[in-house]
Amino acid sequence: MDAAFVGAVSARCAEVVREPLDDLPDLPGLADFLAPAQELTAGGKRGRARLCAAGWRAVGGAELAEPLIGAGCALELFQAAALVHDDVIDDAATRRGRPASHVRFAALVAGGAPDPARFGANAAILLGDLLLVLAQREMRRAADLVPDHRSAALRIWEVMTAEVAVGQYLDVRASTGELLEEPLETALDRSLTVIRHKSARYSVEHPLVLGAALAGGSPGLLASLSRVGEPLGEAFQLRDDDLGVFGDPAVTGKPAGDDLREGKRTPIVHLGLALAAPEDTAFLRARLGDPTLSAADVDRIRAILIGSGARERHESLIADRHRRATEAIAAAPLDTETRSALHALAGALTRRTA
């Protein structure tokens, strides 16, 4: 059943990205522009689409309905837009083990252009814009299929898409400039706020609630699902942060230690700074955010995060949120099938390795 849904979402994404402009002639160069988007939207775990389906089914929506497939596709296109811009922002070389979009664009003109990297970044900015526009269009069309629930669904979508941009800015801003000397609790609170707005709500809570809204869920049910999605989203992102430091590149598709080179001010980093021995804290302060960080540096940082107990404390943050999500699932007015689907998603989102 889930495979059929994911297949339908993938097919819809492929269709949208193959011919994004119904009424435009086949412009020379358009195929080059779309190629990275086609690759990007063909893959991925479809986590947000699955969460949307879980929300939809929690209200009793049919398993393979058109509005759900459209919303799932919209979420995946929006995620692709975010990834394309993210990879420019982080100057990431790879995504899911393949060259990032801006790297692919740069390769297109290598040898001919004076500055291929700049062309690559510029083309990727525009591709992200296109994907964002296509995502909105898909969502609008999906919502039009359920006139009575259209407004409620679009409002969630609009909050989600605006919030990600704001949260991402807070993340980029926090990673720029000096690491403050401050109590651990202050730093943790701030970094958890950033996580919530840039990723946690968008990755879990909003897709789950969007699906339920689209199926006409009551305000009470939507609020119950928010209480499931909020801690689960935080757990998801904290797991992502752990994988950003400790993940296996062969599994994550991202180079090891990129978050450390970028100097991301994640909760695990703040835990490390607070709990490590003074000379280790000095090392972290000196090396985090250095784009030339070597594999040995990354190994030492990993050892510090483990040895200081920071990683263990971080795991307890994840476990705590997983527990809260589990309690919220138990408390929500859901049928047995939905409960077990949500429990399975909660496990998958917090225990994943990629």
Add this chain to the structure above:
Amino acid sequence: MDAAFVGAVSARCAEVVREPLDDLPDLPGLADFLAPAQELTAGGKRGRARLCAAGWRAVGGAELAEPLIGAGCALELFQAAALVHDDVIDDAATRRGRPASHVRFAALVAGGAPDPARFGANAAILLGDLLLVLAQREMRRAADLVPDHRSAALRIWEVMTAEVAVGQYLDVRASTGELLEEPLETALDRSLTVIRHKSARYSVEHPLVLGAALAGGSPGLLASLSRVGEPLGEAFQLRDDDLGVFGDPAVTGKPAGDDLREGKRTPIVHLGLALAAPEDTAFLRARLGDPTLSAADVDRIRAILIGSGARERHESLIADRHRRATEAIAAAPLDTETRSALHALAGALTRRTA
């Protein structure tokens, strides 16, 4: 009357950009993120909003109606999004005589961050994303106010927003790499195609037709307005290209010769390459696209474009399109007031100095 409409659009834009996220807490750092957007949306000629109003009124829409104000605001927010990303792509220092958004963001962290310019570009990518999302939301709300015309209006909006991203890509791609040896007509055709998709339709035709669709205009009337807007949009962009070379920075708010430093493959450049004497053509080929182009270089390029007759030919392209737009206004089923409003807009769009 027009002043009242423009005032209402400006007030709406200010409101949206001041508090873009209704249900989010006042996050620290958010004010810094929004400041460049507030400045950007406070100014501008409101050309697209005015065209939308002309289309709306062509169908007999009331002068200061809510859907029109909302759509006007959506167009201005979308334009702001495009400008923020454009300025990153072109690495433009200024916009309307003030530092570009990415330059303002860079200044925010100057002294503290290892690479302020990179932070500036990254923050501007995210601000453009936020503005794009807010523009869509505004347009959706405006369209919701006219349920019977909602779909027709949103379809035009969706074509417009997707087409700009594609057209911009074609523009960036064309400016990268070698100048081909090819017949003038081939080069002109190609550069006019780029102009059409990246700017001409978006700057004139789509806003005009969007306004008419929102007011419930018939397919026949919409097609008539398209025939006005298409040549007028091309004339608008050709005038823009001329100003990019010959404009007074004190009036345009952009540094002189930036289009030449960027190596934009505009029709006027192709005319210059084809019509100039061999040593001048060689100079153009050697220097166009060089970011270090001096004021003397820019002066020489201007002299070449004038002396070769390229600028005059370019003016005749503009005049030809202005004439076609005038004929289309005469042929369209419009009342006298709308005709004279469109004639005034046609003059303003093609004879402007900024």
